[in-house]
Amino acid sequence: DGGITQSPKYLFRKEGQNVTLSCEQNLNHDAMYWYRQDPGQGLRLIYYSQIVNDFQKGDIAEGYSVSREKKESFPLTVTSAQKNPTAFYLCASKSGAVSTEAFFGQGTRLTVV
């Protein structure tokens, strides 16, 4: 079945460590997105990529990095520079600029301990 998969579902990180969240899709979508969700703030865009080997900063990119080496994969690294990384992270994909509907993964809950 086609879909978008995030792993792991829960992730714990010690302060000062980098951690990478996985996002894989087999929908043949060109565009992929990372959002951060905090209570009462909706979803805020971290990074997005419209095509392989290209990505742009979203509204809250500081302390995060991404890569897009393959169409299917868009991993997000939360670096030690991110001062408040505890949050729920959602990955999404869609087929292109003219397509309207985005498909979301099930999310990764990151907790700094």
Next chain:
Amino acid sequence: AQSVTQLDSHVSVSEGTPVLLRCNYSSSYSPSLFWYVQHPNKGLQLLLKYTSAATLVKGINGFEAEFKKSETSFHLTKPSAHMSDAAEYFCVVRSLTGTASKLTFGTGTRLQVTL
């Protein structure tokens, strides 16, 4: 710039009564608008979308929304709430920056359904 405002952070209704979740948008051109639903610790599921066709849009699970340009609103309704409707609902507007398409989310409305 595009933006959405969800007017209520929490809405509580009794099972079997109507649901109204309010959303106002701001857009410099004819927008694409969406409602997504999120159950606890889950991803988002598309309920319905408006893309400049019919102004009354029907979605899944009995939900519908009406696009009103004069009021810049896209309120979500359902005639009769079910316990399984309890979730968080997001109103979303799509914006285009060059060839890039971005979604801007409202802050969400948590729907509580009581017996």
